[in-house]
Amino acid sequence: MTRKDTQKSEFIAALAAALEGKTFIKLTLGKFRGEGDPGKAVATLVALKDIPHLKLVTSFARKDDTKTFSINDGINYIKSEIGETYLSATLFAADRDVTLTYSRKREPHLTSGKPTLNASAPAAHDRAKSYLVPPDRPYLKALQVSDADGCVKPTMQGKYRQICRFIEIFDGLLKESDRSDAKGRLSILDIGSGKGYLTFALYDHMTTTLGLDCRMTGIEVRGDLVKLCNDLARTLAFSGLSFDAAEAGEKRAAADVVIALHACDTATDDAMALGIGANAKMILAAPCCQHELAPQISGANAGLAGITKYPLLKQRQADLVTDAARALLLEASGYKVKVIEFVSTEHTAKNILIAATKSGSVNRDRAMRQYQELKRATGFETHHLVAQLKGVE
Ligand SMILES: C[S@@+](CC[C@H](N)C(=O)[O-])C[C@H]1O[C@@H](n2cnc3c(N)ncnc32)[C@H](O)[C@@H]1O
Numbered sequence: 001m002t003r004k005d006t007q008k009s010e011f012i013a014a015l016a017a018a019l020e021g022k023t024f025i026k027l028t029l030g031k032f033r034g035e036g037d038p039g040k041a042v043a044t045l046v047a048l049k050d051i052p053h054l055k056l057v058t059s060f061a062r063k064d065d066t067k068t069f070s071i072n073d074g075i076n077y078i079k080s081e082i083g084e085t086y087l088s089a090t091l092f093a094a095d096r097d098v099t100l101t102y103s104r105k106r107e108p109h110l111t112s113g114k115p116t117l118n119a120s121a122p123a124a125h126d127r128a129k130s131y132l133v134p135p136d137r138p139y140l141k142a143l144q145v146s147d148a149d150g151c152v153k154p155t156m157q158g159k160y161r162q163i164c165r166f167i168e169i170f171d172g173l174l175k176e177s178d179r180s181d182a183k184g185r186l187s188i189l190d191i192g193s194g195k196g197y198l199t200f201a202l203y204d205h206m207t208t209t210l211g212l213d214c215r216m217t218g219i220e221v222r223g224d225l226v227k228l229c230n231d232l233a234r235t236l237a238f239s240g241l242s243f244d245a246a247e248a249g250e251k252r253a254a255a256d257v258v259i260a261l262h263a264c265d266t267a268t269d270d271a272m273a274l275g276i277g278a279n280a281k282m283i284l285a286a287p288c289c290q291h292e293l294a295p296q297i298s299g300a301n302a303g304l305a306g307i308t309k310y311p312l313l314k315q316r317q318a319d320l321v322t323d324a325a326r327a328l329l330l331e332a333s334g335y336k337v338k339v340i341e342f343v344s345t346e347h348t349a350k351n352i353l354i355a356a357t358k359s360g361s362v363n364r365d366r367a368m369r370q371y372q373e374l375k376r377a378t379g380f381e382t383h384h385l386v387a388q389l390k391g392v393e
Helices: 003-020 071-081 124-132 138-142 154-176 197-209 223-235 267-277 311-332 364-378 384-389
Strands: 024-032 041-048 051-059 064-070 086-093 097-102 108-113 186-191 214-220 241-245 257-264 282-288 335-341 352-358
Touching: 003 024, 003 071, 003 086, 003 097, 003 108, 024 071, 041 071, 041 154, 051 071, 064 071, 124 154, 138 197, 138 223, 154 197, 154 282, 154 352, 186 197, 186 267, 197 214, 197 223, 197 241, 197 257, 214 223, 223 241, 257 267, 267 282, 267 311, 267 384, 282 311, 311 335, 311 352, 311 364, 311 384
Parallel strands: 186 214, 186 257, 214 241, 257 282
Antiparallel strands: 024 041, 024 086, 041 051, 051 064, 086 097, 097 108, 282 352, 335 352
């Protein structure tokens, strides 16, 4: 075996051992040298029907490509890519990091060092906050986030951290919000509720932890997920929680709070328009898949051609413009807006949370002027949120 093969074999052995010994956190592939334009690829563990699999997400300019493998197939796939299409690979395990890089002449260099990530033990700041969401809550077990003993499963650490962070943010905003005229029941709409992780978490927090009278509805286009969530709500006797198979843009009864977490593309705008129309006290959205404005943005007026000529930077710029436009329209509608980091970028790039609370002290005219300036500078013409709000401009 050549030195080249030995180093690669050692790296693959370290990967297999980490997967076997349950110390694997993630693996990244970088320095792409194949065809096309992907950035890096990240492999993490996912459970499919309770069996661990490797999920490999390759980031392209406009979308991500996801492949899911059995553990053995995943190891073989990674083995075939390293040193060929990717010239660097880093294994993040709970006990160490292992990196294999190749020089231009394809000479390998294997190094190992202290771990930079630790999946099993939450960081001290996460531990302090996780008291809001005890891992042994029945809905967490039912949703397979925690095992039967109430311990968070290794593959669900990221999801659990996201749940904890969301509840922590929501809890803080609820305390800050003006609930002086709150009479009895609080109604919450969750647009694009998906499998319901955050919906169940919020309902449980509002009712079990805070003892509030809460009625919550998840809105989700996928009928299979709606059925799954309604069945679980019944099993858990969450009598105020239900799910509707419907489009985000459909008209609905008033709500005190509207949330939309990673609701795709303009479903976020529909949720915001719904909240504004209902005069909701709080609107929380974690946007993703912002596709509407990118094709319209030129940035030429603002001297941004140096950004927009690169497709990846243009998309990032469009994401920022889209979310800034949304935040400004919320302000123009009388909401105090915070744009905060939802979860660390280490877990997902979709990590911005727009948190809006109704307030009488917002400079609405200034926000609308800033919106118009942003629109002029970046060159977009049509915006779904404006279309839904009708007459706001
Ligand atoms: C990425 S998932 C997020 C699920 C959940 N909110 C979470 O954060 O875990 C987005 C969900 O939104 C749903 N969705 C997308 N567009 C929608 C629309 N226009 N109306 C209702 N649901 C929508 C999708 O079917 C999907 O289940």
